[in-house]
Amino acid sequence: MTLEQTALDWLEDLADTLAGTLLDVVPIASVLFGFQYLILRRKVPNIGRVVAGFIYVVIGLTLFLVGLEKALFPLGRLMATQLTSPDFLGLVPELATWSDYGWVYLFAALIGFSTTIAEPALIAVALKVQEVSGGAIRAGGLRLAVAAGASMGVTLGTLRIIEGLALHHLIIGAYAVVIVQTLLAPKAIIPLAYDSGGVTTSTVTVPLVTALGLGLASVIPGRSPLLDGFGMIALTCLFPMITVMGYAQMAHLLARLRARRATKSPSAPPSSPEAPS
Known part of the structure; x- marks a missing residue:
């Protein structure tokens, strides 16, 4: 393939992604502006900045989605293939046990942690929580706690694919822990904890985790990408x-x-008047 043909393919993909992003953003903008003008009957303050912000969103999402399709998705599949290849493992995949995939677990844990830390939705929520709580809940601490949980979830999902464990058993067991914690945890943190699980499933984490799951299910013997490749997001x-x-x-x-x-x-004894300050 020539350089000109590659450039044309990239431009075509960019144009298609831009059109799809516009179709996704236009309904959101229509609802916001429609309520502002038709229901509230008020002008949008700083309309120029708002429109510029929507343009930035469209451009940013377009470039991000193209980057996912061209780089992150293939990279996730490639890493899953390489980490489970017979040359890397040093044995036949059919004879490998769950303990032979240590590097896969480490990669899954690091991917889950790093993508969650970089998740824009989590960053936005963490900053708002710190602002609303008056600094009682630190944004950095919340992000680390959420990223640690996501890392555990991705690692367990990787083990499920390798071992062929039943997804519903893991989900039921984890939710049993959540229910017990809900009864014991401070009441002020419970809504935030439930929302923290949702903000991990956004633009950065989902594509990479999905690519990893599908890649593993495609190369592990006896696994189906349709039946075993999904479920890691849950x-x-x-x-x-x-x-x-x-x-x-x-x-x-x-x-x-x-x-x-x-x-x-x-209590400490009071200091004498003759004591130096």
């Missing part, structure tokens, strides 16, 4: 609920221990 958005509530429970417990120690410790 685990990825489930485990952040556990880690966020666990993070809140641990912080609450440490705060109670510090308060108890402060209550039991004797």
Whole structure:
């Protein structure tokens, strides 16, 4: 394929993606502007900045989606293929056990953590939580807790594909933990924990995790991409609920221990007037 043909293919893909992005964004803009002008009957403040923002959104989403299709999706499939190849494992895949795929688990954990940390939806939610809570909940701590949960979910999803475990067993077990934590966790953190699971399933995490799952299911003997390749997203958005509530429970417990120690410790004697300041 010549360089000119490659450039034309890229431009064609870019144009198709741009058209699809416009079809996705136009209904959102129609609802917002329609309610502003027809229901509220008020002008949109700073209309120029708002329109420019929508243009930036369309351009950014278009480039991002093209990048996913051209780079991240193929890279995810390639990594899954290479990490499970007989040359890398040093044995025949049919004879491999779950413990022979250590590098796959490590890659899955790092992918789950790094993509969640970079998730724009999580960043936006974390900053708003820090603002609303007056700094009581730090954005960085929340992002780390959610990313740790997503990393656990992706790793468990990888183990499920390799071992052929039943997805519903894992989902039921994890939700049992969530229900118990919901009864024990501080009430103020529960809604945030449930929302934290949802914000992981967005533009960065979903494509890479899906590509990894489909890639593994395509190369692991006896696995079906349709039956086994999906389901990792469910685990990825489930485990952040556990880690966020666990993070809140641990912080609450440490705060109670510090308060108890402060209550039991004797008060310091008052300093004499002759003592130097």
